[in-house]
Amino acid sequence: MSASSIDWFRDAKFGLFMHFGLPSNPAGVWDGKVMGRNWYAEWIRYQHNWPAPGGISRADYDTLIPQLTIEKFDADFIIHEAARAGMKYLVVTTKHHDGFALWKTKIVPEYSIAVSPCRRDMIAELTAACRKYGLKVGFYYSHWLDWEHPGGGVPPWPERPNDPPLEQPSDAMYERYWSEKCLPQVGELISMFDPDLFWFDSWGSKTDTRKTQLTPDRLGRLIGLIRQRSPRVLINSRIGTEEGVDFLSMDDNHFPDKLIGRPWETSGTMNRSWGYHKLDFAWKSTETFLKNLINNVSRNGNYQLNIGPMGDGSLSAATIKRLRELGAWMDVNGMAIYGTRPVDAAEPTWGRLTQKGATIYAHVFDWPTDGKLELPKLPMSITSATVLETGEPLTVLGSVDGAIVNVPPHPIDDRVTVIELA
Numbered sequence: 001m002s003a004s005s006i007d008w009f010r011d012a013k014f015g016l017f018m019h020f021g022l023p024s025n026p027a028g029v030w031d032g033k034v035m036g037r038n039w040y041a042e043w044i045r046y047q048h049n050w051p052a053p054g055g056i057s058r059a060d061y062d063t064l065i066p067q068l069t070i071e072k073f074d075a076d077f078i079i080h081e082a083a084r085a086g087m088k089y090l091v092v093t094t095k096h097h098d099g100f101a102l103w104k105t106k107i108v109p110e111y112s113i114a115v116s117p118c119r120r121d122m123i124a125e126l127t128a129a130c131r132k133y134g135l136k137v138g139f140y141y142s143h144w145l146d147w148e149h150p151g152g153g154v155p156p157w158p159e160r161p162n163d164p165p166l167e168q169p170s171d172a173m174y175e176r177y178w179s180e181k182c183l184p185q186v187g188e189l190i191s192m193f194d195p196d197l198f199w200f201d202s203w204g205s206k207t208d209t210r211k212t213q214l215t216p217d218r219l220g221r222l223i224g225l226i227r228q229r230s231p232r233v234l235i236n237s238r239i240g241t242e243e244g245v246d247f248l249s250m251d252d253n254h255f256p257d258k259l260i261g262r263p264w265e266t267s268g269t270m271n272r273s274w275g276y277h278k279l280d281f282a283w284k285s286t287e288t289f290l291k292n293l294i295n296n297v298s299r300n301g302n303y304q305l306n307i308g309p310m311g312d313g314s315l316s317a318a319t320i321k322r323l324r325e326l327g328a329w330m331d332v333n334g335m336a337i338y339g340t341r342p343v344d345a346a347e348p349t350w351g352r353l354t355q356k357g358a359t360i361y362a363h364v365f366d367w368p369t370d371g372k373l374e375l376p377k378l379p380m381s382i383t384s385a386t387v388l389e390t391g392e393p394l395t396v397l398g399s400v401d402g403a404i405v406n407v408p409p410h411p412i413d414d415r416v417t418v419i420e421l422a
């Protein structure tokens with residue numbers, strides 16, 4: 001990346017993650033059998049010997065291709081919703097672990113959306129919608145695991161604790177996967193769509209298969225190809241190294257408890273699964289998402305909130321409700337999020353702080369019952385305080401080591417009220 005490419009990411013704070021693919025149609029149910037509700041629906045093919053030993057055979061799995069009609073998929077609608085929710089970038093699964101490409105690829109075209117009944121290019125449609133609404137374009141690409149190519153990696157763990165591990169391809173076969181499919185598809189995504197960000201996925205540094213498959217040589221060739229083709233594209237650390245990449249990805253749904261100096265992000269789910277699971281009703285609240293976002297931003301990080309569109313491409317009502325609730329908060333409080341930086345101050349027990357120039361924003365999670373909000377010692381002296389949502393001025397009682405703001409008896413927003421300090 002060029003020196004300034006990371007700037008948009010550091011200012012954007014909030015992105016939309018989107019998991020879609022062949023598994024969105026069965027949505028966690030196969031032959032009437034329900035996938036564990038703590039499992040990821042996008043893993044339906046390989047999940048602990050479910051629904052039969054060895055998972056679902058390739059031939060059975062491929063019966064999902066003729067079901068890919070996406071008749072209700074409307075990229076413009078989805079990205080418009082994301083923009084209204086205050087999200088500044090998209091990261092979409094161009095190819096998940098199953099190896100099926102959602103764009104009209106010339107590399108292994110027979111395992112892509114081009115051979116599905118819809119004959120549409122979801123990645124082209126989403127990219128166009130992002131450009132229309134001003135969102136940056138990010139691509140999830142499963143570089144490590146690929147269950148279509150005979151050389152691609154399969155899950156690194158035994159199906160059950162006492163089973164032998166799954167048989168991995170030989171190194172020569174993995175090399176074929178890498179040079180015939182992975183590298184050319186990544187190069188093609190750059191030349192076809194000119195993305196702003198790549199989100200690669202690998203994990204478990206202790207699993208040997210990752211170490212032997214994602215060798216420094218292979219990672220060097222992948223990163224080298226991207227750098228050579230695009231000066232601005234950002235790369236995340238889950239590619240398999242923290243060196244030579246642009247930002248760190250935390251473990252899923254992991255929200256760090258301290259500031260991290262390098263740019264970073266957490267990806268999180270709205271319920272449990274990334275891909276749509278029709279029986280996953282464990283929806284988290286908008287309040288939780290707001291606090292996750294503010295927590296990360298106050299510690300120098302971003303938040304990528306996931307949606308899993310249904311098999312026909314549409315969004316569930318539960319998803320749309322949460323996006324709109326987020327948007328309503330961001331409409332009036334967004335300036336306390338975008339472009340801010342962490343504050344050099346002790347973290348208050350009642351919430352979090354962010355800063356932009358000479359303005360500090362106090363995000364109050366737990367409203368004081370005595371009407372007095374105690375500020376920690378701040379890097380500048382505070383003379384005015386205003387409720388951001390209403391413009392109501394509040395009085396500040398100064399002190400060198402920490403001012404007190406007199407606040408109304410009840411919070412303005414009982415999830416998070418922001419007070420602007422200057």
Ligand code: JFZ
Pocket residue numbers: 040042043201202203204250251252267274
């Ligand atoms: C991976 C994928 O397997 C999954 O389907 C989804 O795409 C998710 C975003 O990423 O799953 C992971 C990877 C890493 C961790 C957890 C789930 N981790 O490090 O905690």
